[in-house]
Amino acid sequence: MNRLGVVICFLFFASGLLLNAQVSPDCANAIPICNDTPVNGGTTGYGVDDFNGATESGCLRQTTSGVIETNSAWYKFRTGASGQLGFNIGFDTSEDWDFALYKTSDCNNLGTPVRCNFFDNMEANTYMGVGENPNGDTDTILYEDWLQVEPGEDYLLLINNFSNTNSGFSIQFSGHIFVTNPNNALDCSIINNLLGPPVSACDTDTVILDATTATAISYEWYLDLGTGFSRIPGESAATLNVAVSALYRVLVVMPMGNNIVSEAQVAFSPSPVTYPLQDEISCSGNSQINLQLKDSEALGTQSSNDFRVSYHASQNDATNGVDPLEKENTVLTGSQTIYVRTTSIENPKCFDASESFNYTSVETPVLTFDEELFLCANETSGTIGELSPNSNYTYNWDTGETSSSIVASEAGIYTLTVTHTSNGVSCTNSRSVTVVKSELPEVTDIKIEDLQSSNTVEVFINLEGEYTYQIDEETVQQSRRFSNVLPGRHTVKVIDPKGCGEVTEEIVVIGFEKFFTPNGDSINDYWQIKEIAELQNPQVYIYDRFGKFLFQFGSTSKGWDGTYNGVPLPATDYWFKLDYINENGQTQTAKYINNHFSLKR
Known part of the structure; x- marks a missing residue:
C-alpha cells in the first residue's frame, strides 16, 4: 500500500444525530458526496430491491430476506482528479457491515x-x-486494494448492514489524490444546494454558512440537534x-412567495494537541529507534483510539x-530533529504539528585490545591498550x-577509559588489562607407578597455574597424570601455555620386585630390574641403609643374590641406583624411582 495515503473527509455523528442523517436506501436517490461532505448514517430497511431479484452481485449474496440488500444506504461520487483513492467505513465493533462499489452512474445497469x-x-x-486501515492493521480481511482513478469517473457505493x-456508520475518503488535489479530488458539482455541501470542520475552525440570495426579503435560521428543527433566536x-x-x-423569504429552503450539515471534530516530547540520546552506537x-x-x-x-x-x-517515518526500527544517524504530527x-484535517524532538546518536567506543598480558621471566615490560587510536576519542588510564596505549612493567590490573564526545553528548567505555609475570615452575617430584597392568606417571611442580603437560611427543594435555606409559626412558615436559617456555625432565619407567628371598629354593633367589635392557649400558648399584656400596650389575647379569663378598647379608631394606647413557652419550642417573627393596630370609 502507498504510505502517502492521507485521509481527507470524515465525520462520525453521535447516535442522536442519526435520526436526520443523510441516508437513502435506494440507488435512484443515492446521496451525493464530495470533498467536504461528512457522511454518516444509520440504516433501516432496504427500500426497493435495487438488484431486481438477482441472487448475487460481486461478493454480495442473497440473504434470508430473499434479496441482496438487508439494511442499505446508497451514495454517489464523481472523481475530479487522477490518482490513488480509497475510503474507510467506520462502525461499531459488534456489528457486521458489507459494501460494494460500482463504477457507474446508472442504477439500472450496475x-x-x-x-x-x-x-x-x-x-x-x-x-x-x-486502501489502508487508519488503525494501521495491515492484516485485516475487511480492506480491498486502492483505486487508481481518472477525472470524471462516476461511482455508486452501497453500504449494507x-x-x-446498528448504531450507525461513517465514511472517510483517503488516498494520495488528496495530497496532489486537496480541493478537487472529488467533484462537488454533483451537489446542488444553496448552502453548499455538508461541512466537516475542526473545533478550532470558523464555519460560516452563506445563504445570500438576490432580492431576498429576509432570512430565518434553524438547527436540529437530533430532536427536530428549532428557530435560532436573533x-x-x-x-x-x-x-x-x-x-x-435556512428559510429565504422571496418577494414573489417562491421561498427557498436549504439545509447543510456541519460537524466539528476535536482538534488534537501534541504534547512536548523529551529529546532522545543513544550511546549504544545503534542508530535504530x-x-x-x-x-x-x-x-x-x-x-x-481518537x-x-x-x-x-x-x-x-x-x-x-x-512521508511518515517507519515507527519501528527507524534508522537515524548523528543528530536529527524529528517533527511530530498528531x-x-x-477527521484527519484536524491535526497539530507544532512539536518536535531531537535524536542524537553517538557511537560508544568499541574496545578490542587484549585483556591479558603475560611477561615471561626474560621480559621486563610490554605494551597494552589500543594500538590504533581514534582521533575523535580521548583516553584515560x-x-x-x-x-591510547602504555608500557606496563609491573604485574597488576590496568584500566583504560575511552570517551567519544559529539554534539554535546559523551559516551564512554572501559576495559581492563591484567598484566601477569609468568614464571617457569620447578618439578618437585615425579611419581612413577610401575609393575602395574598400566604404568602411570604423575608430575608435581612448585607453582599453581594453568600449565600443560606432555610426555615424549604425545598430545599436550591439561592433566599432570599420564597413563599406559611403556617401560623405558621418557621425556616429561611442563609447558607454560602463555608462551614463556617449558621445563623438561627425563625419567625411566622400570619394574622391580619389592622383595626377594635368596634361600636357595630357586624361587626369587635374585633381585633384578625388569626392562633394564631398554636402556643403553645400564648399571645398577646396590647399597645398605648406611650408603655402603654392596654390589653392581648390568643388563646381562642375573642380579644380586643377597651376599657381600660371598657372605649372606641380613634380612632388611636395601637401596639401589640406576645409571645409563643418555642421548648425548653422557652417564645419567635415573630420577624419581622409589629405589628401595627388601631382602627376606
Whole structure:
C-alpha cells in the first residue's frame, strides 16, 4: 500500500444525530458526496430491491430476506482528479457491515462491483473499506486494494448492514489524490444546494454558512440537534456563524412567495494537541529507534483510539501529513530533529504539528585490545591498550596516562577509559588489562607407578597455574597424570601455555620386585630390574641403609643374590641406583624411582 495515503473527509455523528442523517436506501436517490461532505448514517430497511431479484452481485449474496440488500444506504461520487483513492467505513465493533462499489452512474445497469467486501466482523474491527486501515492493521480481511482513478469517473457505493440493528456508520475518503488535489479530488458539482455541501470542520475552525440570495426579503435560521428543527433566536442575516455540530436550515423569504429552503450539515471534530516530547540520546552506537514508544508522550492524556501520531523528517512533511517515518526500527544517524504530527482519526484535517524532538546518536567506543598480558621471566615490560587510536576519542588510564596505549612493567590490573564526545553528548567505555609475570615452575617430584597392568606417571611442580603437560611427543594435555606409559626412558615436559617456555625432565619407567628371598629354593633367589635392557649400558648399584656400596650389575647379569663378598647379608631394606647413557652419550642417573627393596630370609 502507498504510505502517502492521507485521509481527507470524515465525520462520525453521535447516535442522536442519526435520526436526520443523510441516508437513502435506494440507488435512484443515492446521496451525493464530495470533498467536504461528512457522511454518516444509520440504516433501516432496504427500500426497493435495487438488484431486481438477482441472487448475487460481486461478493454480495442473497440473504434470508430473499434479496441482496438487508439494511442499505446508497451514495454517489464523481472523481475530479487522477490518482490513488480509497475510503474507510467506520462502525461499531459488534456489528457486521458489507459494501460494494460500482463504477457507474446508472442504477439500472450496475454491472460487477470494482471493489467488494462481504466478510463478517469476527475480528471486532472498527473499519472496513478500500486502501489502508487508519488503525494501521495491515492484516485485516475487511480492506480491498486502492483505486487508481481518472477525472470524471462516476461511482455508486452501497453500504449494507447485515446485523438488522446498528448504531450507525461513517465514511472517510483517503488516498494520495488528496495530497496532489486537496480541493478537487472529488467533484462537488454533483451537489446542488444553496448552502453548499455538508461541512466537516475542526473545533478550532470558523464555519460560516452563506445563504445570500438576490432580492431576498429576509432570512430565518434553524438547527436540529437530533430532536427536530428549532428557530435560532436573533439570527436573520444572510450568513450564520456556526459553532456546534448540527443540521442547519435556512428559510429565504422571496418577494414573489417562491421561498427557498436549504439545509447543510456541519460537524466539528476535536482538534488534537501534541504534547512536548523529551529529546532522545543513544550511546549504544545503534542508530535504530522505536518511535512508537514516543506516542504516549505526544498524546498525553488523549486516547490513541481518537488520535494517531506520526513522525516526519521535516516540518513541511509533518504539516502536510506526508512521508511518515517507519515507527519501528527507524534508522537515524548523528543528530536529527524529528517533527511530530498528531492527527484526529475522526477527521484527519484536524491535526497539530507544532512539536518536535531531537535524536542524537553517538557511537560508544568499541574496545578490542587484549585483556591479558603475560611477561615471561626474560621480559621486563610490554605494551597494552589500543594500538590504533581514534582521533575523535580521548583516553584515560587509571595510572594517569592519556595515551591510547602504555608500557606496563609491573604485574597488576590496568584500566583504560575511552570517551567519544559529539554534539554535546559523551559516551564512554572501559576495559581492563591484567598484566601477569609468568614464571617457569620447578618439578618437585615425579611419581612413577610401575609393575602395574598400566604404568602411570604423575608430575608435581612448585607453582599453581594453568600449565600443560606432555610426555615424549604425545598430545599436550591439561592433566599432570599420564597413563599406559611403556617401560623405558621418557621425556616429561611442563609447558607454560602463555608462551614463556617449558621445563623438561627425563625419567625411566622400570619394574622391580619389592622383595626377594635368596634361600636357595630357586624361587626369587635374585633381585633384578625388569626392562633394564631398554636402556643403553645400564648399571645398577646396590647399597645398605648406611650408603655402603654392596654390589653392581648390568643388563646381562642375573642380579644380586643377597651376599657381600660371598657372605649372606641380613634380612632388611636395601637401596639401589640406576645409571645409563643418555642421548648425548653422557652417564645419567635415573630420577624419581622409589629405589628401595627388601631382602627376606
